[in-house]
Amino acid sequence: MASSPLSCSASDLYPLLGDGANATAAAEFICGRFEAISNKFVDTGYAVDNTYLLFSAYLVFAMQLGFAMLCAGSVRAKNTMNIMLTNVLDAAAGGLFYYTFGFALAFGSPSNGFIGQHFFGLSKFPSPSFDYGYFLYQWAFAIAVAGITSGSIAERTQFVAYLVYSSFLTGLVYPIVSHWFWSADGWASPARAENLLFGSGVIDFAGSGVVHLVGAVAGLWGSLIEGPRIGRFDHAGRAVALRGHSGTLVVLGTFLLWFGWYGFNPGSFINIMKSYESGSYYGQWSAIGRTAVTTTLAGCTAALTTLFGKRLLVGHWNVTDVCNGLLGGFAAITGGCSVVDPWAAVLCGFVSAWVLIGCNKLAEKLHYDDPLEAAQLHGGCGAWGIIFTALFAKEAYVNEVYPGQPGRPYGLFMGGGARLLAAHTVQILAIVAWVSVSMGTLFFILHKLKLLRISAEEEMAGMDLTSHGGLAYVYTDHEDELKKQLGVV
Amino acid sequence: MASSPLSCSASDLYPLLGDGANATAAAEFICGRFEAISNKFVDTGYAVDNTYLLFSAYLVFAMQLGFAMLCAGSVRAKNTMNIMLTNVLDAAAGGLFYYTFGFALAFGSPSNGFIGQHFFGLSKFPSPSFDYGYFLYQWAFAIAVAGITSGSIAERTQFVAYLVYSSFLTGLVYPIVSHWFWSADGWASPARAENLLFGSGVIDFAGSGVVHLVGAVAGLWGSLIEGPRIGRFDHAGRAVALRGHSGTLVVLGTFLLWFGWYGFNPGSFINIMKSYESGSYYGQWSAIGRTAVTTTLAGCTAALTTLFGKRLLVGHWNVTDVCNGLLGGFAAITGGCSVVDPWAAVLCGFVSAWVLIGCNKLAEKLHYDDPLEAAQLHGGCGAWGIIFTALFAKEAYVNEVYPGQPGRPYGLFMGGGARLLAAHTVQILAIVAWVSVSMGTLFFILHKLKLLRISAEEEMAGMDLTSHGGLAYVYTDHEDELKKQLGVV
């Protein structure tokens, strides 16, 4: 914080005060005060930045609530309790695992480029480089990943299997990926000291790849190995929509996610009190505002595109699709939100809507069943977001957000050359490979051990009755008769 | 931020240091540091103010979620998807329109008093006067207006008509009104440089008029032209309550709106780091706290008044009415929240509750059907709020919040004369006139073009089935039979 011109050494000053009776004392007197001032600025900086970071972390946490409601609304009533329990546990189990080793594996520098190795159980915390607020913020990100995956394999996965993969994902797979791209030591980090990947490193600002793509690829494998839900595709192989039980919950969840995304993207700046040139109205605070705007515009455009696109393709104005389109736009802009102009964000949202529609068509053709379209949405749009950033990243913004390396590559279409694009292609490949190897194998093993999928009877009756002690809703006092009706004692 | 005594010019200082060996150097040395300090204060100010403004904007955005839930709960189950879709699109379409020209028309100064003309598509942004955070905050306000209107015409409006009026309202009608009263150039703005309206200008701090009255008058015309829902008034002309399908959603929405209102009212200060007299504990931060308190008290009083009032009139303790009363209190205090004392806020809430009850009685007598009481609530209570401010605005607060023009008029009952009241009466008339002309005409045209209201069959079957591809809720697995019953293929 203390910028150089504030530093004041008595030895410099007193010769200037010259033959004053006791110039030395005067110089010390004055400099002592400047000392105090620059210290107070340091304090102020910490206070402001932590306020900003903490409230951003709370917003990101609110996304977990959004996921819970979105998932609940998108599954059938008989599996509501099951999916919501997974969401609660994503946060709870995630908290413990990320505390014990997740954070250490992700940000435990000094370390090698592949995995961190300090701060297990937050030992030696806080350090000058990391404070508790930062841990909380990263934890909120980690639990989001598991939330994405649980959507893909909803309505047909054994609860034990969920417990296993969820802790594996939050505690090991995700932290390692975030170390690669976000830790100062990561082999593909744009902030590492020397030999950046393609002289640029990967600009995945808030995690289109690190968060969304990871969660999606994991879900993809789980869902592929399990196969579709009973009745999702009829004998002729035609797709039958298994609609979620409550559109209201879907909208509620979507809005909550939108709300939380303002912590997710602008919050990723971590600190707000950083001037790009002291005394000017333009600084990090302004870049943060811009990030919030790009985020908003990308989502809005994607929503409208989906609305009209679906109207043309399907023939009615579908709110669930609009909600998914909206979220697709957010997932896409997440990677580049801080380094692109608002107009580019509009473009990003427009394309991501079509990417999502395309992925869904594809999934249907391949008989891939994903109750929340999580793999299509977070995977497809996330991947597009990574490419988008490599195409539209603006020079000025890139250098402001990732300072210290003048003349780094930026967006291809902005005249910044293809090195950034190359780095981002590598990112996609690396993530897909790593997650497939780790999570794919895990799901396959669970499958072989008959631990992955529930029995057909259970699936028909619904998991709430079979393993969670009752349905989510009891609108009349006749629940018992109800249970009989459904053939459950 | 840099108040004069901090500015330090070497030329002033060195004669004082006098015959010191090289006094000039000493002076420059010292002044250079004070320079740096005042710059750092500027940075700090921007960081703190933007943090405050951004999180306030997020809260205001959360109100959109509140509207969605409130509307959903207040309509019948068969129209839930329709109304929620409008709420999602208010935010999405609003984002694009406000970005492309809405903001420009509202705040594009330098301009004339009637319409702004800069920053189309956020070109030349950020400027020393406006930053991205400010745009985001104003966008969140703009979408609230469309949300209010969509409530009045719920359950019977064609989706196309909605798309048309919504973009027109958010993109043109509302921005112009906000330019009049909130832009520094506006003809009725209290902050304009010279010749204020009645030497005072309109004190509509957070928009009882600019936001609530506008949305309500628009809704009033739409609803009048469409006429009541089928079955709302029986053959004898007696009113039949068409109850919303979920009280829980109404309460959820109300609480979310209350939550968001803490961004809406206190947030309208835009910046928090502004001392009224440097070094004192009393400053803008304190006024902001007071605003939050007046807001709370007005809503609380209105809720209690409605509770007991309705108990006497209707005979039971009705939570939906209490929620509406609460919101009425908020809509009323919005205009004066920053310039009245807490005790006055209590008064404001008490009256607004009776205003709402009265408006509802009136609406019933005139066979006016408004599913969410939006016109009565935001229009009636909003108008009362404007008058209230003109009566109870306190001199000290008015001069703190609108500085620079000593001796400006304040509340009539506080001894500030009637000029403020005159200005506010003009505001009400101007808003009603402008919105009636613009929106009234629009709705009338749509009506003539048979684009406004849905067919009777559609209305009976419910719009979710006819135009949104299915009901919002599927608690059993028999939706298809359900559809057959309703005669929909």
Place this chain on the structure above:
Amino acid sequence: MAALTCSASDLQSLLGGAANVTGAAEYICTRFATVSDHFADTAYAVDSTYLLFSAYLVFAMQLGFAMLCAGSVRAKNTMNIMLTNVLDAATGGLFYYLFGFAFAFGSPSNGFIGRQFFGLESFPSPSFDYGYFLYQWAFAIAAAGITSGSIAERTQFASYLIYSSFLTGFVYPIVSHWFWSADGWASAGRADGNLLFGSGVIDFAGSGVVHMVGGIAGLWGALIEGPRMGRFDHEGKSMPLRGHSGTLVVLGTFLLWFGWYGFNPGSFLNILRVYGDAGSYYGQWSAIGRTAVTTTLAGSSAALTTLFGKRMLAGHWNVTDVCNGLLGGFAAITSGCSVVDPWAAIVCGFVAAWVLIGCNKLAEKFHYDDPLEAAQLHGGCGAWGIIFTALFAKETYVNEIYSGRPGRPYGLFMGGGGRLLSAHIVQILVITGWVSVTMGTLFWILHKFKLLRISADEEMAGMDLTSHGGLAYAYYDEHDDAMQEKSFMMTRVDPQAV
């Protein structure tokens, strides 16, 4: 500010030979004065921003309570319980404004009750600003919210109005005065020296002041009313009366979790405060982050413990129980959140889960019926939290947060001796005593006046129909009878059915 004070007379003598010494000295010193004023402004702005947004989060907990309660009762009483939650906030606002805040924080006063700031007169003062009032109000309404859960589904609305205003306006403010006001007889930050056991009670965010108070009040109400009809059958076997919507329970729980980040870390009230030397990365901001972390970990471990515990005891993975366990963990860590290490928070949550399970078993044995487990959760886990703090409070943290009195007692297991523990035991006894005397009596009187419990047929029909003008849900068109038998939705609703 110490190092920033600059007196012209000092500097003058130092500048010595300069031409216009006085002028130079004043010139420089005025600037330093301005700087320190600016710092004062900055601090107010930053701290107010922090406090206000924390207050908003705490308010969001009221929404959480509303949804949690709604989901945990049967559909026929939903409107009733939600109305009480709305009114907790509304009546709370007025009463706390008129005298609640004055009783709680109206210093200068004696150790038992405050007596300034009625109706926020002579507000703001150098010591209290509006943001602080708002924050405390949000706390006060939470206490009433807890109680309304215990007596849900069978209490007359009139009696709710009475006890709620009494609790928010009188009982709770006095307790908070004892432990949180600078004058309180058991306050850890007491102005005059003599602290209770030389330590005072460290109830940072209110395991006792908020949760136990609400829990005990609810306990008496529920005891005097007796269980809901059908809760225990003829041979006294307990028959669970499940809430009508698990979704609302989860929604409410998450909202409470969200709000708890304002409740615990927010209780620091200001964030721009240094520990030790200025210019270090470690200060109040860091302690606030730690508090958020301890809160999170306590809740998380409690949730997991409940999950597996219930799996063994009950045989299925129950989300409602997990939610309650989670909240139990939060209620427990609330008092010590700022003075314990993260690892201790995990212990706290683990035990809290078992405390809750135990209390529920106990309640069942004694045929005590609490629709939201509020007394067990906020009372039981709250009490455990108070003890926990007395065992695990860490010396350095205690001295940072309650500074100015070196060598104050801290956690027993951390080697801080038993004085803190004894102070906290006194707190539990005193709170239980005071709330029982006041609220217990009130409920008993209401009971005697036949104002407390609704009639049996009202209870069967559900209060929404009898006193709130209709059921909460109407999923199908009221005229469209074709649908009725098809669904297990609400049956036809007649607005006139009273």
